[in-house]
Amino acid sequence: MTGLLQTFIVEDDPEQLATLKQIVTNHIMINDFDMALTLATGTAQNLVDHISTQPDVEGLYFLDIEYPGQALNGLELASKIRELDVNAKIVFVSTHAEMAFLTFERRIEPLDFIVKDLGQAAVKAKVEKDIRIAYERYNKQGVASKAMFSYSKGGQLFNLPLAEVLFIETGTSRNKLLLHLVDRIVQYNGKISDETVAHPELFRVHKSFLVNPQMLVRVNKQQQLGYFANGETIDIAIRKMHDLLALIKQSQLPVKLN
Known part of the structure; x- marks a missing residue:
């Protein structure tokens, strides 16, 4: 597929943000995926502002459920992402396992819901697996969508x-x-x-x-x-x-x- 699969992280804990950034960048580099970590931020609105300016963004998004003190929580952010990027691959990384059902209620259709309490090794393995799945789907989606043009006469x-x-x-x-x-x-x-x-x-x-x-x-x-x-x-x-x-x-x- 032409172009990069863009990856985005929104995590308000600086230490956890740094950890996620390292996992994502290392896995992309090791596997030589045609991907890029486009934005890693602690503020939900920063992501909305960024992808609002991109006409055809297609991304993999790692989000938390709660962003205390911010205008948007993770579910609201995911809903906005879905409006702007219809093919978005959304992964929640959160301690709030009890909120997982709300992602279905909101029709967010996440790729995964990773519980932070599983431990760093398990979270790392799941993040890496989600990167591989998202990348594979992105490439298959590209082949299907760009292959043919249809019209009726x-x-x-x-x-x-x-x-x-x-x-x-x-x-x-x-x-x-x-x-x-x-x-x-x-x-x-x-x-x-x-x-x-x-x-x-x-x-x-x-x-x-x-x-x-x-x-x-x-x-x-x-x-x-x-x-x-x-x-x-x-x-x-x-x-x-x-x-x-x-x-x-x-x-x-x-x-x-x-």
Whole structure:
């Protein structure tokens, strides 16, 4: 899968935060996983502020249940993460084993709930196992999500490799879309807002354009234009340029910037 699986830790105890950071960074390094510890903080709001600025963040999150004196507790933080990162892999590391059932009540769908009282060795083993599971699922998820693109025309469903898709453009007629492929253009019925939700691997760069970032070859920041290998271009809204550039950097895409 293109890009890193980002890892985040929110633990208000400085000693336990340092321990978790060491476990995570060591396990990533030893196994040479395509991962990074992006943020380790003692404040829940710091994490919300960070991922709110990331357009397509996908992460592994280690959280506590309680953050005394803070505006957000662990369950509230996890709910916000789930809103911002639909594929989030959330692991609770807490002394409050009795709170585990609330994660199901809140529909948080955690990957794991690790009880700190198990002891340092057991916690370390469980954290390392969760890292491996999250990394495996992330890669499988990437293969599945980026493999194919689907659209419907004339009551028939069409599937094609995502690598053939350049961008989707609103047509001149209401509820008509133009699908720009590497070698042709297809018109079909639809709304670009619906396609944005249906195809999260594409990025909305303008009210009229939904682009496949993998197929961009150049972005001109001054002229607010994106270029493709076949010579086609798209307009990029000023307010979307920053997010697009962040996505290109985060995903390590070979896009020329000028």
